[in-house]
Amino acid sequence: MQNHLLVTLRFGAPIAADSWTGYFNASDYGSECPQVDILFGKPYKGRENCLFLNVYTPQLRKDDDTSTYAVMIFIHGGGFFFGSGNLYGPDFLLDQDIVLVTFNYRLDALGFMSTGDEVVPGNNGMKDQALAIKWVHDNIEAFGGDPKRITLFGESAGGASAQYHMLSPLSQGHFSAAISQSGTIFNVWAFMDKSMVVGNTRRLADHVGCATYDNVKMVECLRSVDAKKLMEVRFSFMKWDLDPWMLFAPIVEPNIKGAFLPDHPLNILKEAKHAPVPWIAGVNSEEGILRVALIYKKENLVKELDENFSEIMSITFNDQSKIQESSKLIRDFYFGNHKINNNTMFNLINMYSNMLFNYGIHVAVKMHFKYSKQPVYYYLYSHVGQHSLANIYGDPQLRYGVSHSDELLLQFPYSYGVQFRNAVLDRRDLHYSELLNKMWTSFAKTGNPTPATDSFVSTKWEPVTTESLEYYNIGAGVHSSKNLYSARMKFWDKMNQMRKIILRDEL
Structure with a gap:
């Protein structure tokens, strides 16, 4: 049975919670937001009463104590359609004497559908985030945090979110620095054309039996549909394995x-x-x-991708024209005359890495360097750890490399996969865990990722100073370099200029 008040608030902007007096029992996590995990076909979970945040502090502030800690707000990833702040524990980062905050935000259609007008303008999940950030700015001093030293950091969709808050009038002035791990606003999955989201909203409504001729009546109808049913529609939208992933994401709203x-x-x-x-x-x-690990887990998918490459690329990118025109060039660049099979798996890893992550982040760093007067620090994380999320998605015996999200295992006690909940880090992983967390917290405390008095971080990390986009390699033999993946980035520059397939019409 649905809560009438929550149904009334569904698809609306978030409302700040009332303040309280006395003690508030915060010993248990609040509910996750409604979601389905398509990576594993997991069933629906969560509740709409889900806009909770978690505050972790080294020690509660005493009345006569004027000292404060730098604050780090972590924004979880999950493609804007799954995940929760509850998955990310404080144990590693609190060792660096900071206050850590995590939170939930509405996901998928509940957080990102839009009618394209004032009825449901869109971006409600981002507005949830902005309200949480404002709450932290206004209240964190009571937890020993410094409201003048608040750093946003996130991974994947959370990394893109951190950069979005740099652009949003709702968030500016509420934080002092940002970190985007494996996700920015220029990644193809992180920003959608409004017409595409509006179209998917109408498809969703049609699928659950709501008429679409009038936006007000359509939304009234969608408010009456059980949240579980709305979330599970995602499975019916899949055309090839999990694709397309991009159904609902941030958009430009009516002004x-x-x-x-x-x-x-x-x-x-x-x-x-x-x-x-x-x-x-x-x-x-x-x-x-x-x-790629998910594709190679099912032998038929590898064969289908090899035989129907152009068609599958158009499904992946929700684009039936431009991708098809460019797919031959993409295939030639990464595979030449070779088939897509076990022998070319790492070619496919490079292709998906560049399409979904590397190129968008490359462009974002380039744009920030070009248009911002503030420093941008660019990095490549290349430490192959003892544990990898790839071993959940694919063959647990195969060492693929450093997968998307692998660094999270060294930043948090991470509970996404049951096998990681009590994972013990070996000596090398402990070293890189401390290195990462010292640099991230140094940045939060001072605006510089290289601690001034800590010999543990032996190589200074310099900001980008030229169009070669200098970067810091966090891996074996930590060092600085430039022109990351230069040939591949030039190829995608060419693709974008020809067909606008990664950044669409942005550049």
């Missing part, structure tokens, strides 16, 4: 009061309307394992 993103991200950057804060952004060395 009305309360809009999270009132203009195109590139326009906001060009017009210097973004938050003047330093930024870290980077990628893992084999990001595409996330997708």
Whole structure:
């Protein structure tokens, strides 16, 4: 049975919770937001009463104590359609004397559907995030945090979210720095054309039996549909394995009061309307394992991809024209005359890495360097750890490389996969865990990722200073370099100029 109040609030902007006096029992996590996990076909879970945040502090502030800790707000990933802040524990980061905050936000259609007008402008999940960030800014001092030193950091969709808050008028002034791990606003899955989201909203309504001729009546009908049914529609939208993933995501809203993103991200950057804060952004060395391990888990999918490459690429990108025109060039670049099979698995990893992650992040760093006066620090994370999320998606015996999300295992006690809940880090992983967390927390405390007095971080990390986009390699023999994946990035520059297939018409 649905809660009438929650149904009334469904698809609306978030409302700040009332304050309280006395003690608030925060010993248990709040509910996750409604979702289905398509990676494993897991059933529906969560409740609509889900907008909770978690505050972890080294120690509660005493009345006579004026000292404060830097604050780090982590935004979870999951493609804007699954995940929860509850998955990310505080144990590692609190060792660095910071206050850590995690939170939930509405996902998938409940968080990102849009009618394209004032009825449901869109981006409600991002507005949830913005309200949580404002709450932290306004209240964190009571938990020993410094409201003037708040760093947003996130991974995948959370990384893109961190950059979105740099652009949004709802968030600016509430934080002092940002970190985007494996996700930015220029990744193909992180930003959608409004017409595409509106179209998917109408498809969703039609699928659950709601008429679409009038937006007000359509939304009234969608409010009456059980949340579980709305979330499970995603399974019926899949055309090839899990694709297309991109159904609901951030969009440019009508320029009305309360809009999270009132203009195109590139326009906001060009017009210097973004938050003047330093930024870290980077990628893992084999990001595409996330997708490829799932494909190679089913032998028929590899064969289908080889035989129907162009058609499947158009499904992946929700684009029936431009991708098909370019797919031959893409295939030739990554595979030459070779078939897609076990022998070319790492070619496919490179292709998905570049398409879904590396190129968008490369462009985002380039745009930030070009249009922002604040430093941007670029990195490649290449440490192959003892544990990998790829071993959940694919063959547990195979060492694929550094998958999308692998660094999270060294930043948090991470409970996405049951096998990681009590995972013990070996000596090398402990070293990189401490290295990562020292650099991230140094950035949160000072705006510089290289601690001034810590010999543990032996190589100084310099910001980008030229169009070669200098980066910091966090892996064996930590060092600085430049022109990351240069040949591949030039290829995707060419693809974008020809067909606008990755950044569509943004550049």
